[in-house]
Amino acid sequence: MRLKLWGVRGSIPVPGPGCDAYGGNTSCVQVTAGDGTELILDAGTGIRQLGPELVSRCANLHILLTHLHLDHIQGLMFFAPFFNPATEITVWGPPAAGQKLRSRLARYISTPLSPIEIRELPAKVTFRDLIFDPRLGGGIRDDNNLKVIIPGGASSPWIGPEHLDVSLSNEAIAGIGSMAGSGSVIPMDHTTCMVRAAWRIVRFFHRESCGQCTPCREGGGWLEKVLERIEAGRGREADLDLLMDICDNISPGVAWPPAQTTICVLGPSMPPSVAAGLRMFRDEYLAHIRDGRCPFPPDRLPRRLARV
Numbered sequence: 001m002r003l004k005l006w007g008v009r010g011s012i013p014v015p016g017p018g019c020d021a022y023g024g025n026t027s028c029v030q031v032t033a034g035d036g037t038e039l040i041l042d043a044g045t046g047i048r049q050l051g052p053e054l055v056s057r058c059a060n061l062h063i064l065l066t067h068l069h070l071d072h073i074q075g076l077m078f079f080a081p082f083f084n085p086a087t088e089i090t091v092w093g094p095p096a097a098g099q100k101l102r103s104r105l106a107r108y109i110s111t112p113l114s115p116i117e118i119r120e121l122p123a124k125v126t127f128r129d130l131i132f133d134p135r136l137g138g139g140i141r142d143d144n145n146l147k148v149i150i151p152g153g154a155s156s157p158w159i160g161p162e163h164l165d166v167s168l169s170n171e172a173i174a175g176i177g178s179m180a181g182s183g184s185v186i187p188m189d190h191t192t193c194m195v196r197a198a199w200r201i202v203r204f205f206h207r208e209s210c211g212q213c214t215p216c217r218e219g220g221g222w223l224e225k226v227l228e229r230i231e232a233g234r235g236r237e238a239d240l241d242l243l244m245d246i247c248d249n250i251s252p253g254v255a256w257p258p259a260q261t262t263i264c265v266l267g268p269s270m271p272p273s274v275a276a277g278l279r280m281f282r283d284e285y286l287a288h289i290r291d292g293r294c295p296f297p298p299d300r301l302p303r304r305l306a307r308v
């Protein structure tokens with residue numbers, strides 16, 4: 001193990017000849033383990049000089065913040081590896097009730113104190129990490145196959161497993177035609193019926209509609225009824241065009257970001273799940289119609305919850 005001191009001062013940096021012996025930077029200690037693992041203790045101004053040394057040779061770094069006083073974190077936004085998308089950095093820090101470490105650091109790395117926001121740092125966490133990493137999602141239930149992901153709440157357009165390696169940033173998700181939205185990622189596996197999933201989402205939004213706008217109030221109800229009859233095996237092929245026509249009346253063009261004919265965005269929250277389902281799983285919709293029944297097993301949820 002090798003230790004190198006990049007900053008030892010408290011409070012504020014103190015440059016000048018009087019500090020030649022130990023340097024004038026605030027706290028930062030580099031610990032290099034025998035296997036090459038790099039651990040950085042505290043991110044005072046000393047971390048700025050350490051950055052160039054690690055930026056091109058280290059793909060994996062750990063930063064341990066002993067506490068969050070300014071002299072222990074003020075170098076973070078000047079640490080070059082944060083701006084290298086190929087570097088994976090894990091920041092560890094003291095816990096605080098009710099507040100994540102990221103939120104507490106964001107109070108410092110944000111305007112007007114900082115020229116950059118914490119969310120602008122290239123994110124390395126992907127949907128694959130979030131869903132399959134044992135420390136995060138822990139994988140798909142029963143080791144089933146991933147079928148589809150709702151990336152940012154029920155109103156966001158669905159994406160397929162081919163996007164597992166997309167990073168969890170607003171920009172990256174917008175780049176594949178969806179949104180990070182509320183940040184509530186919902187993976188669905190191969191045992192999930194896509195008609196039932198869309199029906200349940202539409203049903204939720206229709207229940208939430210305040211009824212002021214006709215496209216939302218009426219369109220939501222029509223979508224719900226048509227999806228329900230397809231799911232029950234009473235659908236007809238023309239229903240697929242009818243669904244898209246209703247979606248188009250709620251959100252003209254059924255594009256992303258959605259156009260709006262309504263007062264608020266609740267109305268346009270309904271078409272994405274229907275349109276994505278029809279685009280990605282048209283054969284599944286047709287199987288319901290052709291076979292006159294849903295080809296999937298009943299919900300595992302108690303009936304009371306499954307109907308919500």
Ligand code: SF4
Pocket residue numbers: 208209210211212213214216217262263264265266267268
């Ligand atoms: S779009 Fe908004 S304002 Fe219009 S009916 Fe729906 S919930 Fe009400």
